Every structure is written in structure tokens, then in C-alpha cells.
Amino acid sequence: MTAELVRGQNHPLSEARLEVRVSAGKPIVAGATLSDEHGKVHGVEWVAHPGAPTLPGLEVSRQAAADHRLAFDLDAMPQAVHRVSVLLALPSGVGGPVRFGTVAAPFLAVTGLDGTEIASYTITGLDFESAVVALELYRRQGAWKVRAVGQGYAGGLAELLTDQGLPEAPQLARSINEAVAQGLARSVAAPPPRTPDADRPRHAAAPAQGPDQAHGGTAPRSASGSGSPQQSPYGTSDPQHATRADHGAAPQPGPASADPPAVAPSAAPTADGPVNYTHPGRQTAAPPPPPPTAPEAQPGQPAQPVAGDATGWSMDERLYNQVWGMFEDLARTTAAYRSAVDFAESRMEQELDKVLSDPRNRIGGQGDAAREAARAKHTQLVERAREALERDLAQLRAEADVVELALPPAYARWDNPVWHGYRVPMEIPMALRLGDLHLPEGEDLRIPMLVRLPLERGLWIDSGCSGSGEASLADSDELRALALETAVALAARILAVYPPGEFSVHVIDPAGTGASALAPLVGSGVLAAPPAAGAAGVADVLARLTQRVDLVQMAVRGGASDALPPGLDPSEQLLIVNDFPHGFDDRAVTQLRYLADEGPAVGVHLMMVADRQDAAAYGPLLDPLWRSLLRLTPVPDDHLADPWVGHTWTYEPALVPPGSQVLQQVLTQVATARRSWNR
Structure with missing residues (x-):
């Protein structure tokens, strides 16, 4: 029987090897601190976090995720450790939620290795807090127990770690956030629940x-x-x-415990029944229409799959x-x-x-x-x-x-027959296919990598030798050409799945090195303007797009969207930057960072085709830019992680098959539809 705990309640643990499972609905950071019998954390080496996920008897997740599994071996804990605190925090500075009051109430379950739940706890009552001590596993008279804590901190990880007596709390909090930011930059975002x-x-x-x-x-x-x-x-x-x-069950307060609670319960049952601890964010809408039913399977046989x-x-x-x-x-x-x-x-x-x-x-x-x-x-x-x-x-x-x-075309590979019957759509689709993902255990099983539209973050097509996969063996010139070819295929796909006039593409090619790869976009006439060349061209395009972001932001904030200049293009914009940082000065780099940070919210998206080593001279100035973009590669490479388990997935780009004319045919239809719409 699972014990559903409320804040301050404890429960004995009969097993030494355990897991704590966390579900929050949004990516959060999970960690743990070890402390002595007086509750003191002796140093950073007593803290398990994404940058240092393993301690004796303890392992936590290596990145922010919506679901976590923290593994514990209490028998392997050092004798000096008397308490293990499970910490949860919202990622700092990566564009996600900034307080727990805006996300679903985190749910935690303590389980045995066979999956049997021993105790569970839904953390309610959080509002402005961005970090919380969720649970404590602690020794008492030679035995281990778990206590539901739910102590939140509005000051985030730094305040939480300081409260636990760690002198280096601010520095450690910064290093944890940096590790998480790097992990989020390589993660595939989880879909909505x-x-x-x-x-x-x-x-x-x-x-x-x-x-x-x-x-x-x-x-x-x-x-x-x-x-x-x-x-x-x-x-x-x-x-x-x-x-x-x-999870929306209302936990029942258990019997009084001999151990004093760390924090007083925030709610108690009323005369009418138990308190409803369900977080408002967990409420669901009316059920959608039922899906198609699969053909009945023979007894003992798997059900036949249905699309x-x-x-x-x-x-x-x-x-x-x-x-x-x-x-x-x-x-x-x-x-x-x-x-x-x-x-x-x-x-x-x-x-x-x-x-x-x-x-x-x-x-x-x-x-x-x-x-x-x-x-x-x-x-x-x-x-x-x-x-x-x-x-x-x-x-x-x-x-x-x-x-x-x-x-449908937005989700399909370029070799899918659906493209042969392509017609310019009249509605924006839910999502877009960026490529395929697979794991070593199933090399032949490809899962489409879908991202929601409109894009919430820009893309970085890596044109350098990444040190893993086929990129480490490829010629540098070949990689650059493949990277721009990948960018063109993705841009063409975006144009193809948007209605006419709903999306515009700009290209910066300062040295003109991408003329061959850009030919399908240029020749079909789907670009908003010819590719910008030289420092002057770079400055002109960036100035126009940053001005557009400024104007739309002011209009949205002032509630005066009808006051935009009549010549302003209302469609979403995509800027493809090739051969970065050639042709970019400090002002242009600053504008680029501004577009990456502020552009997606007002319909301006960035697609960088770049080798990070080429921009090494800028140092940490560009680190926030790289972290804000989703890295893709022009050749198969194992650099992406899933939001549940954190596996390293191999990504393969969505390229047009060699010799296929499908890209030209699709772009021709897009260009024709755009001309008709502009008349």
C-alpha cells in the first residue's frame, strides 16, 4: 500500500536500494545534498547535480527534464551522512518558467527497484519559489525514513544551498545553471502533456x-x-x-508520527472530506474525438498498429x-x-x-x-x-x-509519396519534421523528430567537425556544403507548409560561398530578397529585422498592433546566416544575439550555418547565442538527448534524396502561390 504523504509527514523505508521518481510536466533540475547528523553540508563535494551527478550511493539526472529518476543505495552512503535532501529547481536564464506557481505541482514517488511505490508526495502550495527541498531520506535509530518537506525558496538554488550551510552556494548555483543550460541546448523539447x-x-x-x-x-x-x-x-x-x-489524487493525511515534522502541514482535511491537492495546471479540457480503433488482434498476439x-x-x-x-x-x-x-x-x-x-x-x-x-x-x-x-x-x-x-507533408520525409501530391496549404500545421532520431539498440528504427510551430528557438546547423559520428571523419569543405544544403532543405520545408504570404526567408551570405547550395531558393524566387553579401549587406538585413522586432514588441506591449507601419511585412521571418562570422563586426554580433533572444516571440527566427571554432575569437560573448539555438548536424551525429531518460540519440538530417526533383517542384508551387497572393 503506497503512503501518500502530506507536508511534514514521514514513512519508514524497508529497502536500501531505491528510486525517487519526479514528474513536473515542465523541464526542471533535480539534485540532492548530503548532510551530517546536524544537517550541515560540508562542501560542494556533498552535492549531486547535473554537473556532478554521482556520489557514493546516489545518482541524479544529468540534465533538466520533465521526468527524473534518482537512484539511491542507502547502504552505500558514507557513515557521516545522516540526511539526503532531494532538491528541485527551475532552470535559470533559459526562457522557461521562473516560479513553481506557474507549473503543475511536482509529484514524487519513492519506489523499490521492482517499481513498487513505497511513498508518494505532491508538492502543493508553491507560488513564487523557484527551488524547493522536496523530500528528505534520513537515518533514525539505525533505520532510514522518508519525510515530505516541500520547503520552497524564492531566491532559487543559491538561497536553498545557503540555507543548508554551504559557503560556496552562489558559485555552485551558477555552475549548476550553466551545466543545465548546456544540457537544454542539446535536448529535444518535450511535447505538451x-x-x-x-x-x-x-x-x-x-x-x-x-x-x-x-x-x-x-x-x-x-x-x-x-x-x-x-x-x-x-x-x-x-x-x-x-x-x-x-497524477491528481488527493493525498490522505496519515497517522501521527513519532518523529517531529520538519515543516508544518500547509493544509488539513475539512469536515466535508479530504483536501484536494490537485494543482490547477493539471486540469484537462474536454476529451477530443476518439481515435480510430485498431483491428482486433488474435489472442496472445500484439494489436495491429493504426496510424x-x-x-x-x-x-x-x-x-x-x-x-x-x-x-x-x-x-x-x-x-x-x-x-x-x-x-x-x-x-x-x-x-x-x-x-x-x-x-x-x-x-x-x-x-x-x-x-x-x-x-x-x-x-x-x-x-x-x-x-x-x-x-x-x-x-x-x-x-x-x-x-x-x-x-502529412510537414511531418513526412522528402521521399514520402505525399510530396508528389503536394498542394500549398491554407493553414499552418502543428509541427515540422527536422530529421530522424534513433538509438544504437535499434539502428533501423527511425523516429521523426518533430518540433512545434511556430518555432520557439532558432536552429544552429553545425558546419564544423564535432568530434563524434561521421562529422569527425568528413572533409571540412564537404561539411560546410552539406550544412548549407541542410539549411536550404529545412527552409524549403518551412516555406512549403506555411500558407502563401505567411512566411518570408532572408539569407546572409557575406562572401557568396553558398551560391550553389542556395540556388534552389534563389532560382525559384521564394526569397524575400537576394542573399545579402559583404559587410554592408549584413548590416542592412540585421538593421531591418531588429527594427521589425522593436516595432512589433512595442505594438504588442502597447496593445496597438493596428498602428504598425503600412510597409511592415506581417509574415513570420526566417534569417539564414551562412559562413558566420565572416562579414560580422561587434555591432552585427550584438544584433544577431538580440534576434536570437527576442525574435522568436514576435515571429523572427534565426538559422545559423556555422562552425563554432570559427567564432572562437569572440570568446564567451557568443555562448548565450549558441545555448539558445537547437544544434543540428548535416551528417548523422549522436548529440541530442530525450527529455525523459536522457539517452544520447543519433540525429539524421531531413535531406532531399540525391537526384530527386521534389524540392524544385515544391518550391515552384510555393513561388507561384506567393505571386498570386501578392497580386
Whole structure:
């Protein structure tokens, strides 16, 4: 029976190896501090955070995410440690929410390695706080307990760490925020939460098994669209895990405890019943129309996949949610497999250590037999986990094949037949495909990488040798050409999915080195103006776009959008910058940073085609610019992370197949529609 805690309540822990699962609905930072019997944190080496995620007996997430799994081995904690505080904070300076009062109430669950919930806590009553001590795991008379704390700090991480007695609190808070900002720059943003009835028909999973059975499969998709477990550094994963983003149960205050609460409860049950602790942000709208139903599967067989079987008001929204569900499924089932393999290896090492610790077993047949038995058990556990993974991958491959053929142009690859019947749309789609993502365990399974429209952050197409993937082996000139080709393909896709007159593209090519790659855009006449060349051209384009941002900002803030100058182009704008920093002086760099920071909110978007090493002379001046952009590569490269588990995903760009004329045909239709609209 799970104990649903309220603020100040505690509960005994019967297991030493635990996980604390966090669900917040928005990317947050998770960390932990170790303190002695007096509650003192002795130094930065006693703090686990994204920049230093591992301490003895403790591991936290390496980046900000909507869901976290913190792993604990209480038996491995140093004897001097008497309290472990679980910290949550909102990322600082990265454009997200600035206080917990604007996001869904964070939910935490303390679970065993088999996924069984021991205690849960929904942190309510937060408003202006941006950091909170969520839970405490503490020793009491030789046993460990968990206490719901929920102590918030309006001053953020720095105030929280200072309150815990850490002299270097401000410096550590800055380093944590820097580590998080770097992580967010490489992360794929999570989609908006789906409604609770967004589960899709899935194949029946095997029953949940214990740690010794090392099950790595998935369970039926939960209310959040996920049934697969996440990774546990200390053992197997929970096959029946469901993301708790929509958890809305009202916790019941438990019996009085012998231990004094750290913080007095903020609410108590009334005479009419228990207090409703559901956060207002978790309320859902009316349910959308039901999705198509899948054909009935034969008993014992997985359900046949159907395109658009997720929840949504339209087919585009259902397909969008389905693609994100596949992405999440692959992330979690791979995490389950990796966790099961880690458990098998850890168990084998423990058994071998036990055998070798007895001098009588180091020689002779008894020791050899014990070692062979340990290795055989390891092989059996790994094979069982691989079988479960292959079942899940086979189902996802079948679903991907069905979904890919049903995607609209905005979501489809360039080789999808849907482009041959392309017509200029009259409405802006929900999202745009930037490329494909895959993991090493399923090289042939590609998940479309979709981002919502309008774009909330700019793009940086990396034209340099990144040191990983194919980019480390490619010729530098070839990489530059491929990077601009990728930018052109993405710009053409954006133009193709917007209605006529709703999107304009500008190009800065100071030295004219991109003439060949830019030819499809220039030749078709879809650009707002010819590519700007030289320092004068750079200055002119940047001046016009920064002026547009200023004017629209003033109009929006003053509530006078009808007072904009008559010649102002009201469409969204995309600026492609090639060969940066050639042709840029300090003023131009400042304007570029301004467009990256302020432009997306008023419809001005940035696409940089650049090698970061080329701009090294600017030093830290450009760091905020790089961090604000989503990095993409012109060749497959493993640099992106998912928002749930934090896997390293390989990204492949959405390029036009060699010899295909689809790009020219699409751009010709776009140009014709634009000319008709301008008449």
C-alpha cells in the first residue's frame, strides 16, 4: 500500500536500494545534498547535480527534464551522512518558467527497484519559489525514513544551498545553471502533456517480474502515453511504470508520527472530506474525438498498429501525439534493457566477488564451477532482456511503417509519396519534421523528430567537425556544403507548409560561398530578397529585422498592433546566416544575439550555418547565442538527448534524396502561390 504523504509527514523505508521518481510536466533540475547528523553540508563535494551527478550511493539526472529518476543505495552512503535532501529547481536564464506557481505541482514517488511505490508526495502550495527541498531520506535509530518537506525558496538554488550551510552556494548555483543550460541546448523539447485518455492500444506485456528475473519489456501504454520503464543505475527497471504527469489524487493525511515534522502541514482535511491537492495546471479540457480503433488482434498476439490512434482534435494532432508516443516508448524500453543488462553485470560481479573472497574457491573445480554458474546466469538474464527489447522494437517498427505512410507533408520525409501530391496549404500545421532520431539498440528504427510551430528557438546547423559520428571523419569543405544544403532543405520545408504570404526567408551570405547550395531558393524566387553579401549587406538585413522586432514588441506591449507601419511585412521571418562570422563586426554580433533572444516571440527566427571554432575569437560573448539555438548536424551525429531518460540519440538530417526533383517542384508551387497572393 503506497503512503501518500502530506507536508511534514514521514514513512519508514524497508529497502536500501531505491528510486525517487519526479514528474513536473515542465523541464526542471533535480539534485540532492548530503548532510551530517546536524544537517550541515560540508562542501560542494556533498552535492549531486547535473554537473556532478554521482556520489557514493546516489545518482541524479544529468540534465533538466520533465521526468527524473534518482537512484539511491542507502547502504552505500558514507557513515557521516545522516540526511539526503532531494532538491528541485527551475532552470535559470533559459526562457522557461521562473516560479513553481506557474507549473503543475511536482509529484514524487519513492519506489523499490521492482517499481513498487513505497511513498508518494505532491508538492502543493508553491507560488513564487523557484527551488524547493522536496523530500528528505534520513537515518533514525539505525533505520532510514522518508519525510515530505516541500520547503520552497524564492531566491532559487543559491538561497536553498545557503540555507543548508554551504559557503560556496552562489558559485555552485551558477555552475549548476550553466551545466543545465548546456544540457537544454542539446535536448529535444518535450511535447505538451497529453490528456489522460491518450493511451493507445498496445501489445500485452509480460507480467512484472522481480529483480532476479530482469524483465526489460514494456507494459500497456499509460495515461500519459508511456508504458515503458526508465533506467535505474542500481538495478532493474519498473515494467509497469506510468508517467505521473497527470497524477491528481488527493493525498490522505496519515497517522501521527513519532518523529517531529520538519515543516508544518500547509493544509488539513475539512469536515466535508479530504483536501484536494490537485494543482490547477493539471486540469484537462474536454476529451477530443476518439481515435480510430485498431483491428482486433488474435489472442496472445500484439494489436495491429493504426496510424493516428493517439488522442487529438484532428488527424495531424493525433499523428503528432503518436510520433511522440513512439519516441517515448523507444526511450523507455531501451532504458529498461540497459538497466537489466547493468543489473545482470552487477549481479555477476557480486557473485564472482563472493566466490573469490573464499580462499578455498580460488583453486580447484569448485571455484571454476561457481564462476561458470555466475556467467551462465548473466548470459540468461541478458538474453531474456534482449528478447523483451526485440519484441518491443518489432512492434515499434510495425507502427513506424504504418505511421510514416500516413504523415502529412510537414511531418513526412522528402521521399514520402505525399510530396508528389503536394498542394500549398491554407493553414499552418502543428509541427515540422527536422530529421530522424534513433538509438544504437535499434539502428533501423527511425523516429521523426518533430518540433512545434511556430518555432520557439532558432536552429544552429553545425558546419564544423564535432568530434563524434561521421562529422569527425568528413572533409571540412564537404561539411560546410552539406550544412548549407541542410539549411536550404529545412527552409524549403518551412516555406512549403506555411500558407502563401505567411512566411518570408532572408539569407546572409557575406562572401557568396553558398551560391550553389542556395540556388534552389534563389532560382525559384521564394526569397524575400537576394542573399545579402559583404559587410554592408549584413548590416542592412540585421538593421531591418531588429527594427521589425522593436516595432512589433512595442505594438504588442502597447496593445496597438493596428498602428504598425503600412510597409511592415506581417509574415513570420526566417534569417539564414551562412559562413558566420565572416562579414560580422561587434555591432552585427550584438544584433544577431538580440534576434536570437527576442525574435522568436514576435515571429523572427534565426538559422545559423556555422562552425563554432570559427567564432572562437569572440570568446564567451557568443555562448548565450549558441545555448539558445537547437544544434543540428548535416551528417548523422549522436548529440541530442530525450527529455525523459536522457539517452544520447543519433540525429539524421531531413535531406532531399540525391537526384530527386521534389524540392524544385515544391518550391515552384510555393513561388507561384506567393505571386498570386501578392497580386
